[in-house]
């Protein structure tokens with residue numbers, strides 16, 4: 478057996494010393510790391526005394542929840558599909574902290590896919606709702622009498638279907654499956670290809686749209702949506718909407734402008750009930766599969782509505798799966814003309830392909846003067862475009878869970894957001910279609926980004942900067958931003974005190990949990 482004598486120890490020490498690092502090495506190493514810390518999103522924020530205490534609480538729980546994964550990577554939930562760990566996230570202390578955190582604004586959401594499926598099921602209890610149910614398809618319509626539209630089975634009142642099912646709870650849980658992609662015990666979504674996921678996603682969208690095209694239900698839908706966002710500590714929303722027509726029970730159709738008025742009226746009612754809520758602006762959208770003339774008409778409509786209700790309209794965007802849709806270049810003539818009086822918030826680079834037209838949409842979004850870019854997932858692969866984004870200060874609307882569910886990324890550690898955060902790019906976190914995957918309005922996206930994507934060192938400063946970015950890069954005018962900053966700052970102070978004083982986050986509880 479080899480024995481450590483005093484002599485061998487001395488020799489080891491001498492040889493270690495002989496191979497010792499240069500004096501200034503550690504200093505240089507420290508300096509490089511410090512530079513990176515300052516460059517990253519949140520790096521320039523100084524925390525006050527209370528914030529530092531809250532940060533200690535946050536970081537202690539963060540390390541506790543993550544550190545096992547460094548040794549047992551198979552326990553690392555964020556490298557699995559969101560659906561596989563979704564039901565457990567509420568137990569996380571970090572999640573609970575982020576839930577309470579004021580998050581500022583949500584700048585990238587689609588109007589029909591914001592509300593949780595449980596609430597949509599509740600809306601099916603409204604009178605006069607008929608369903609046409611075939612094998613795996615569901616159409617809904619409110620009507621005084623049986624709808625005349627063709628149905629491959631038979632139009633039936635949902636209330637009758639529910640009653641005759643004999644088990645309303647089971648009926649509702651079947652119904653709910655049409656309103657969300659989330660399946661608690663479903664197949665492994667990581668093996669579903671991107672086009673198949675998008676087809677299912679579009680199907681969910683059409684069912685929901687058929688439920689909320691009825692004016693009284695749309696009013697309830699919108700109020701309930703605002704409530705959910707408000708309860709997730711969001712005080713302002715920019716909503717993408719196609720401005721589809723609504724109908725009344727007797728079949729009367731409203732024009733597209735009517736929906737803008739409805740958004741405005743219901744939001745005003747909500748603000749009356751919740752004075753700290755700042756409001757809503759709309760980004761009018763058109764599907765990218767449509768013709769240049771249809772996009773032209775949509776731009777014209779946007780212009781007309783903006784002239785009438787300037788506070789309500791932020792701008793214009795094209796939506797739908799980019800990989801298989803028309804590239805922005807197809808619409809250049811109409812988009813170039815409209816850019817003088819309509820702001821663009823274009824989806825671009827929501828693709829995993831490189832060098833395709835979807836990937837190159839990023840070029841056109843930048844050249845067309847897009848105020849922000851929706852997703853910009855492909856941006857890290859384009860150094861020149863990245864410089865342009867930095868120079869023009871174009872915010873990137875990143876929707877992490879959307880990218881997982883819609884099959885762009887499987888292990889979120891590889892999400893480009895990690896680089897955007899490290900480089901200190903103007904990033905805002907958003908949730909795209911939280912209703913379509915039964916996520917909370919924004920907490921889940923913040924949580925996954927913070928735990929699964931950002932640096933292990935990222936802390937409360939990054940979270941605060943992301944919330945502040947959502948205000949800075951919003952389409953609010955200065956006065957609105959000021960009000961939002963004030964509301965945010967007041968709520969932030971309350972949040973910080975709350976985290977410090979809440980016993981459930983305290984060290985005592987923490988130690989007890991370790992046993």
Ligand SMILES: *[C@@H]1O[C@H](CO)[C@@H](O)[C@H](O)[C@H]1NC(C)=O
Pocket residue numbers: 540541544545991
């Ligand atoms: C992980 O966290 C636990 C709980 O705080 C702690 O006891 C342990 O030392 C940590 N392990 C590592 C590797 O940091």
Ligand SMILES: *[C@@H]1O[C@H](CO)[C@@H](O)[C@H](O)[C@H]1NC(C)=O
Pocket residue numbers: 542552554561562565566569
């Ligand atoms: C990860 O997910 C598993 C089961 O899905 C759950 O039991 C566990 O608590 C989760 N871990 C964390 C850190 O959230």
Ligand SMILES: *[C@@H]1O[C@H](CO)[C@@H](O)[C@H](O)[C@H]1NC(C)=O
Pocket residue numbers: 636637640641
């Ligand atoms: C539900 O069905 C039962 C018979 O199955 C009937 O007696 C009852 O009136 C129905 N209720 C409603 C609300 O339609």
Ligand SMILES: *[C@@H]1O[C@H](CO)[C@@H](O)[C@H](O)[C@H]1NC(C)=O
Pocket residue numbers: 735736738739742
């Ligand atoms: C909105 O409110 C105004 C004023 O109360 C009213 O005249 C208008 O009809 C309402 N429009 C909608 C769509 O609710």
Ligand SMILES: *[C@@H]1O[C@H](CO)[C@@H](O)[C@H](O)[C@H]1NC(C)=O
Pocket residue numbers: 774777778781
């Ligand atoms: C643009 O919209 C206005 C108002 O909706 C309408 O009167 C006009 O005809 C439209 N112009 C074109 C060229 O479509």
Ligand SMILES: [Zn+2]
Pocket residue numbers: 585587824851909
């Ligand atoms: Zn989107």
